[in-house]
Amino acid sequence: MALLEVNDLKTWFHTRDGVVKAVDGVSFNVEAGETVGIVGESGSGKSVTCYSLLQLIPQPPGKIEGGTAKFGDLDLLSLKEDEIRQVRGKRIGLIFQDPMTSLNPYLRISTQLIEPLLIHEGIGKTEALDRAVAELEAVGIPDAKKRIHSYPHEFSGGMRQRVMIAMALITRPEILIADEPTTALDVTIQRQVLDLIKARQEELGTAVIFITHDLAVVSEVCDQVNVMYAGRFVERADVKTLFSCPRHAYTRALQRSIPALQSKGEKLYTIPGLPPNLAHDIGGCAFAPRCPEHEGMPAHAVSRPALKEVDPGHWVQDCPACLAVKLSA
Template sequence: MENILEVKDLHVTFDTYGGTVQAVRGVNFNLKKGETLAIVGESGSGKSVTTKALMGLIPKPAGKIPKGEILFGGKDLAKLNDKQMQQIRGRDISMIFQDPMTSLNPTMKISKQIMEGLIQHQKLSKKEARTRAIELLRLVGIPEPEERINQYPHQFSGGMRQRVVIAIALACNPQILLADEPTTALDVTIQAQILELMKDIQEKTQTSIVFITHDLGVVANVADRVAVMYAGKIVEIGTVDDIFYNPKHPYTWGLLGSMPTLDNDEDQLVAIPGTPPDLMHPPKGDAFAPRNPNVMKIDLEKEPPMFQVSDTHYAATWLLHENAPKIEPPAAVKRRMQGFASDHGPTEEGEKR
């Protein structure tokens, strides 16, 4: 299946009073039609900045894309100006933000907020846009949409507000949906409902999704492929099965080890020691080296390339070099890998979870 989006060697920087922050440092990935790609990592790893770059939402003049390509529909989005990007935002690429209350205008009825994009991008009349808005509210599972479309955001619960935000994002049938931690502000039960809703909508519309999260538990249920980001770079990328059954990067081991499980009362969470590096002064070599319990001399001297593990699986760690010592994931990580296997089971190639 051909790629709908290709990101090549993307760099994003921010000028600050203290110096230049290299927030994204050479990111590469692609996205296929109908696929969900999850980008995971700690706060500050560059996940959200990457998605904002795709939408042309890097704040200027402090934010810049000094290098790289974002190829979509025969265009390099990194080269487009704000006016050109306005034709793409909402119509071709939409975004669901983390907190629905900051995404919705509290002074405007839901009807107007959904209809805006339909009138601007789809050139629908107000009557047609209203009919379509009601259909969208019904699609995202809001009961009595004919009545609720006339209400304001404060009249909806947190979960229902997020459904409204999803309806707005889907209004113009975008080819790509960017979801920036869309369930973080919601309780666990509502999270599960929203994730199930997104999976259901994707099956119906074949929209491609880039899902940003720090929660690997969420990834297991929604993604086809996973990209693990650290210090502005993708350090491992593969299918969900690759990442959960056969992780190769020590940082991925750390993320898996910090996942809570219910099957073992004695099992303690494994914290990743240390803190992420200062991207105003990126470290030499492997950025994860100071936090890596299996650090080698070369990690401190030379940045690792992306080693190919399989046709779908790549990781940037010197542990994959043929001369490196053979180091197994920690016992806590292995237990979580086994727990994932018992909870989910391996998937067939191309099968949606």
């Protein structure tokens, strides 16, 4: 049995402009110790998926409309507030994108770092402080004994992200959710933070759910990858398969649009159009209006295509046009 089994998760937002189906039927498993990636453009529902698991969606306007998330013998989605608190920050840790805004500027690092220990493990302050110092050393902060009493603004962006990682891992969670942890950082710092997450994961055996829009980052850290578009997964495969033989038109378009892989002098490839408005019902394949392969293909059925297993472990939305592989691409 997998560590976490998410089944048909639906999170909708009830707004004045209608019901926005931000996450509309998402299923995935996380095995102990593995790294599962969720990639997609802004607004595809990556973050909402993960925040739903910890019930961090503002309700209202958000509402978890259906699905289950089995974590051991718990269903995360139906836990009461005091029960989910036993999980959040204890058994499932979180790192956010922006380390500048996710640390409290008024509190010393020490206060923020030992808080989860005081709450979840009920140990004394001195003991908690010792563990916090050890944790800071483990994420590579020099002179941790002194630095722990600093305020967040005394750290650089990369160092702050290290503090966030220390804070998320201090309770030894079984799962770490990393939401775009390196997007706000320089490439060289990004490299250090990615290496650090990988190293800590190997030492502690933590499973990681890694959210990002950057396919290159995914290819470096993830074992399994889910490609998300308009609230659903369009493709899932292990990282090797996804990059060596992507099947869905969206995955292929996303790969082609990476500036680093294109040659100078030519126009950069871009995906035409915009992602669909999720407040409107999507009939058929959500990617159809932006997909070159849909030209000349018959119009679609009213429902969105379901995931189909094309090879063992390789799932793709069953849309004939999106699956029509052009080898030249």
